[in-house]
Amino acid sequence: MDTQELIRSQVTGNPVVLYMKGSPKFPQCGFSNLATQILNACNVEYVAIDVLADQNIREGIKTYANWPTIPQLYINGEFIGGSDIMRAMYESGELQTLLNATK
Amino acid sequence: MLSAQQLETYITQNLACDYIKVLGDDGTHFEAVIVSPEFVGKTMVKQHQLVYAALGDRMRAEIHALSMQTLTPEAWLKLQANN
Numbered sequence: 261m262d263t264q265e266l267i268r269s270q271v272t273g274n275p276v277v278l279y280m281k282g283s284p285k286f287p288q289c290g291f292s293n294l295a296t297q298i299l300n301a302c303n304v305e306y307v308a309i310d311v312l313a314d315q316n317i318r319e320g321i322k323t324y325a326n327w328p329t330i331p332q333l334y335i336n337g338e339f340i341g342g343s344d345i346m347r348a349m350y351e352s353g354e355l356q357t358l359l360n361a362t363k
Numbered sequence: 364m365l366s367a368q369q370l371e372t373y374i375t376q377n378l379a380c381d382y383i384k385v386l387g388d389d390g391t392h393f394e395a396v397i398v399s400p401e402f403v404g405k406t407m408v409k410q411h412q413l414v415y416a417a418l419g420d421r422m423r424a425e426i427h428a429l430s431m432q433t434l435t436p437e438a439w440l441k442l443q444a445n446n
Contacts (some may be wrong), residue, residue, distance in 0.1 A: 291428060327408075328415050328422040328430070344430055345407045 263320035272337040276306035277363035279321050280331045284308050291343040295331040298343075298350050304359045335362060364390035365425050370397075370418075377417035381436050391427035396437040407433065 261269070261299040271277050276299070282288030284296040299306050311318040311330055322328050325339040335358050340346070349355035367385040370393055371372060380399045387393035395414075402410045410433035415422050422429070434442065 289428075291430070317398065322423070326412060326415075339408065341408050342411070344432070345411065350431075 263316045264324060266346050267317065267320055267324045270307070270309060271339075274307040275336055276359065277334045278302055278306050278308050278331055279317070279334075280308055281310070281312050283310055288312060289330075291329075292331045294343045295346055298346050298352065298355070299333075299359075301350070302359045303358055304363065315316040324362075335359065366390075367393060370426070370429075371425075372376060374414060374417050377419075378413060383440060391425075393426065393429050395429060396434070397431060398434045398436055400435055400436055402435045413445040 278295055278299060280287060280289075280292035280295060284300075286297055287288060296308070300341055302356075306346065307315065309319060318330070321345035325332060327339065327342065329342050331343055331346075333346055340355075340358070341349070346355060349358075367387050370385045370387075371383050374380065374395075374397065378397075378399055379401060380397055383395065385395045387391050387406075397414060399410075399413070401413055405413070411431060414429075414431060414433065416427075418426065424434040
């Protein structure tokens, strides 16, 4: 399976997927840390994929959504945004609505 | 080292901005407020993608982190009226 196919199967096979640097317990970047805190505040289960553990995914994910930075959040296979957008959508309540629909 | 001022120039060269302010003095982490008529009618994802596109390869090579707030001219006026 090539990397783009692998990413597609990850984001469509799980309702909520976060690509991040490090793990939710040990985030390796402030923006990834912020993303996990937002998801924790939403009280939702999610799959976290550490891009530092796989160079192919680290580069491939940038192409997949035409988005050059990490973290990246996907809900039901759809790219939602990076940490700035997650924060804005959390503050407006939009993110909670989207996430609640996956429960 | 990349300065916030240079980053502003890079963005405005490829994206028409009504207002732009980039902050950050460590050469790799930046925060930006960007107001552009190009953002009208676009989702936040599309707005950020326009800024990334304006930066092109620099986004992968030189810039580690760019936190941004993108606003349409209308949203910008509203924000200023409220402040």
